[in-house]
Amino acid sequence: MRESLGSDGHGHVSCSLSPHLAASTPRVCEDERVNDSNVPERVEAVVVGAGLAGLAAATTLHESGREVLILEKSDGVGGRVRTDEIDGFRLDRGFQVLLTAYPEVHRQFDLSALDLQPFAPGALVWLGERGYRVGDPFREPSTLLDTVRSPIGSPVDKLRLLGLRTRLKRADPRELLRGPDIPTGRYLRDLGFSARFVDRFLGPLFAGIQLDPALGTSRRMFDTIFRSLTIGESAVPAAGMGAIPQQLASRLPAGAVQLNTEVAAVAPGEVRVAGGARVEADMVIVATEGPVAARLVDIAPVGSRSVSCAYFSAPSDPIGEPVVVLDGGHTGPVANLAVMSTLTPTYAPAGRTLIAAACPGRQPVDFEAMVRAQLAGWFGAQVESWEHLRTYHIDHGQPDQSPPFHPKEKVRLADRLWVCGDHRDTGSIQGALFSGRRTGEAVAAALT
Secondary structure: OEOOOOOOOOOOEEEEEOHHHOOOOOEOOOOOOEEOOOOOOEEEEEEEOOEHHHHHHHHHHHHOOOOEEEEOOOOOOEOOOOEEEEOOEEEEOOOEOEEOOOHHHHHHOOHHHHOEEEOOOOEEEEEOOEEEEEOOOOOOHHHHHHHHHOOOOOHHHHHHHHHHHHHHHHOOHHHHOOOOOOEHHHHHHHOOOOHHHHHHHHHHHHHHHHOOOOOOOEHHHHHHHHHHHHHOOEEEEOOOOOHHHHHHHOOOOOOOEEOOOOEEEEEOOEEEEOOOOEEEEEEEEEOOOHHHHHHHOOOOOOOEEEEEEEEEEEOOOOOOOOOOEEEOOOOOOOOEEEEHHHHOHHHOOOOOEEEEEEEEOOOOOOHHHHHHHHHHHHHHHHHHHOEEEEEEEEEEEEEOOOOOOOOOOOOEEEOOEEEOOHHHOOOOHHHHHHHHHHHHHHHHHHHO
């Protein structure tokens, strides 16, 4: 359940399809604001990459009265935040959610137009052949008894979780990204949580969110995300996660996004497109994902957290509620599972059920068989009738954020060259949007 794909374009996503879908072509949203015609020779500001960071930078520049052009290698906007529509199913490119607590989400989007569909608070922790409901009794009082009885940890663990929830809810979010920094796993041990509680609940939860089963990610990011889970909702737009970048792109003028245009090299005030075309600009912003940005401009290498997600069509819902399932027993590659069509029926055609199974880390070639074997252990023989729709393998799901983690990296590299993305702030939708906006504002100021 990766909340937070950084969302800077040019990401590498591979996928495998079921045989009957192999000939299907995903429907791509078309908009008059995007095109794939020849690039202009000169523009005031050029942005490389149409992910969330690039779109946020471009909309900020456009709304400040500046001329802006986005060059995007792929056939659509969104970077790692895209949705494919195949045979009536909406498949996000990996299991993703939007955390509504993030300030930039409220600043940059019309949330009512996104028609967000929230998951139930908490999770269903799968142990053996059944799931145990762990809720948020403050928001769902009916889950209190189930949460107390769940065998995920001791009563002391649950009281410590309550204390952590209270402390983080009251905290200044800016302060959470400062102070001493250690790996998440060590931080949880230092807080006094038992190994069983971490293994069965906090570990599987944050393995999916941070794409880090070893819990080596920064304590600062754990606190930030846990606070967001506490004060807001985890949701998806009814039209799929791809509706998020589409809404940003809709604020740009016609022709502002140039698709199917790979940038081969950048320099202050200049972009060279694969094939030889050259675009001059007063300002250049590189908004690709971290590893690509590190190849194009002089920044430190950006590590990657990988993830895979397998989608299945089933005759019925094996869970029965819109809740994220956690693998509390560590029975296979699937860390998080969700029945997307129960959350919102718009994700599947009538009479069908869409199931997403997310697996952090790099996966072997027999990945689908491993997923089926694990889920058959959970749900029994019914898994045999599930039809595999598509598997996404995402090499760069998030930037590595091992401690010491320092957000708000510099975005100005030279007088006419800038860089933005989740790798410059936090590895999250919040980080990508904030990085894009702050870069766009700085560039607009430099152009005055």
